[in-house]
Amino acid sequence: MALAFHALPLAGTILLLASRRVSLLGAGSVGMLLAMATLAAVQPDAGTAVAVVARKAAEGVWLAWHAMSIIAAGLLFHRAYEARPVAAEAAAGVEDRRRTAVTACFLVGPFAESVTGFGIGLVVALAMLRPLDLPPVRAAALGLFSQILVPWGAMGVGTRVGAELVGVTFADLGSTSALLMLVVLPGVLPVFWWLIHRSGIASRPADRLRDLLLVLALGGLIWATNRFVAPELGGGLSTGLLLLLLEGPRRLRDPAALPRLAGRLWPYALLVGGLMATRLLPPLSGWTASWLVLDPFDGLAPLPVLRHPSSWLVLLAMALLVRLPPGAAGGVVTGALRAALMPMATTLVFIVLAVCMAASGGAALFGAAWRELAGPFAVLATPLFGAAVGMLTGSNTAGNALMMTIQLNLAAGSGVPPLLVAALQAVSGSLWTMLNPGRIVMAASLLGLARAEGAVYRASLPIGVAAVLVLLAVVAVARFAA
Numbered sequence: 001m002a003l004a005f006h007a008l009p010l011a012g013t014i015l016l017l018a019s020r021r022v023s024l025l026g027a028g029s030v031g032m033l034l035a036m037a038t039l040a041a042v043q044p045d046a047g048t049a050v051a052v053v054a055r056k057a058a059e060g061v062w063l064a065w066h067a068m069s070i071i072a073a074g075l076l077f078h079r080a081y082e083a084r085p086v087a088a089e090a091a092a093g094v095e096d097r098r099r100t101a102v103t104a105c106f107l108v109g110p111f112a113e114s115v116t117g118f119g120i121g122l123v124v125a126l127a128m129l130r131p132l133d134l135p136p137v138r139a140a141a142l143g144l145f146s147q148i149l150v151p152w153g154a155m156g157v158g159t160r161v162g163a164e165l166v167g168v169t170f171a172d173l174g175s176t177s178a179l180l181m182l183v184v185l186p187g188v189l190p191v192f193w194w195l196i197h198r199s200g201i202a203s204r205p206a207d208r209l210r211d212l213l214l215v216l217a218l219g220g221l222i223w224a225t226n227r228f229v230a231p232e233l234g235g236g237l238s239t240g241l242l243l244l245l246l247e248g249p250r251r252l253r254d255p256a257a258l259p260r261l262a263g264r265l266w267p268y269a270l271l272v273g274g275l276m277a278t279r280l281l282p283p284l285s286g287w288t289a290s291w292l293v294l295d296p297f298d299g300l301a302p303l304p305v306l307r308h309p310s311s312w313l314v315l316l317a318m319a320l321l322v323r324l325p326p327g328a329a330g331g332v333v334t335g336a337l338r339a340a341l342m343p344m345a346t347t348l349v350f351i352v353l354a355v356c357m358a359a360s361g362g363a364a365l366f367g368a369a370w371r372e373l374a375g376p377f378a379v380l381a382t383p384l385f386g387a388a389v390g391m392l393t394g395s396n397t398a399g400n401a402l403m404m405t406i407q408l409n410l411a412a413g414s415g416v417p418p419l420l421v422a423a424l425q426a427v428s429g430s431l432w433t434m435l436n437p438g439r440i441v442m443a444a445s446l447l448g449l450a451r452a453e454g455a456v457y458r459a460s461l462p463i464g465v466a467a468v469l470v471l472l473a474v475v476a477v478a479r480f481a482a
Contacts, residue, residue: 367409
């Protein structure tokens with residue numbers, strides 16, 4: 001009976017999402033109110049209930065603000081960047097089709113998603129794939145590879161939230177997630193090869209070897225960036241460096257290409273360079289770590305304003321906006337803030353839901369019940385639970401907020417390190433956001449496909465299945481080695 005009572009917030013949210021009749025925000029709001037009611041019900045008296053619920057809700061709002069500020073700032077930066085008058089690049093020639101597909105799916109699309117998030121990588125990847133004359137359904141599926149680095153999407157906001165909820169450092173969770181990507185990225189390559197083959201693009205053994213070396217280099221750079229630089233730069237810096245190494249020499253052969261490329265990419269270069277400087281360059285790194293640090297809850301996720309990604313995103317957005325006519329700049333700001341309201345509100349309700357549910361003891365009860373049912377194999381379901389919630393919510397922030405503490409309770413006593421469990425949740429939940437109905441509809445609509453969402457979903461499903469199979473193998477090895 002106690003389990004059923006404590007499971008109401010989670011079960012209610014999932015059922016509402018599965019019904020497809022309630023929005024993500026609506027389902028999260030209901031779950032949040034149920035979690036608050038559950039937390040209040042386990043308190044000894046009404047006065048204590050009000051105080052505890054208010055305190056936990058305030059902590060949830062504070063944790064959510066870390067993500068919400070990046071959401072708003074990231075959308076503002078993206079809208080300001082897109083509003084610039086920049087000459088269009090010529091489409092790639094037919095002889096470059098395979099190279100362009102690889103670059104779009106594993107570098108340019110993931111770079112855009114890492115820096116801004118919210119499906120922007122899909123928009124960018126499909127813009128590169130569209131001129132290649134691929135079958136539209138398979139082009140849509142290929143475009144979804146742009147979501148492969150969503151654990152670092154929007155400057156790692158979802159992974160940051162997951163780390164804060166379970167009390168590990170962002171760098172530790174990011175680094176462990178990057179180690180998982182070192183096996184996931186090669187694991188999804190066969191699906192990529194199958195899709196491009198079905199699209200009329202051949203792959204020689206040498207091509208496949210280059211692809212494998214590329215994704216291994218990408219995974220290694222992501223790990224190194226998380227461990228030694230800044231976890232929020234894991235996706236953006238790694239893909240950016242590889243783009244420079246692979247595309248730079250070719251671009252330099254065209255004398256006019258370098259100034260044109262610099263004119264397009266200087267905002268991203270300043271963003272990445274500024275964030276790196278605040279972490280690696282003394283004495284700036286010391287100043288930004290100690291000045292203007294907001295810490296209203298005495299050690300609960302302090303926010304260093306001078307080195308927070310949202311501060312740099314806003315600063316660079318302003319630098320871009322001052323070059324626009326006043327009316328146009330105002331429209332960009334208004335449009336960005338309007339677009340940010342829904343994902344910000346959704347992030348808020350899911351994080352408050354997670355904080356209240358964890359405080360009520362519901363996460364611990366759910367984990368104990370699953371362990372009793374599944375015994376020593378309970379932890380093996382970690383990637384499956386993560387994937388299911390990622391697909392339902394379409395947001396790694398919401399998915400991590402909803403499931404991170406529950407996943408750790410599911411795995412208690414299994415012998416699998418808690419940090420690995422948290423990384424499995426972060427990676428599986430993030431990767432399956434690409435299979436959320438909203439992403440599928442977005443991919444189809446960007447290519448002008450009418451009533452083809454089912455076909456796009458069937459073509460894309462093997463990407464998610466391959467990733468989950470790899471993660472299941474990892475957790476199985478970890479469980480039986482414990």
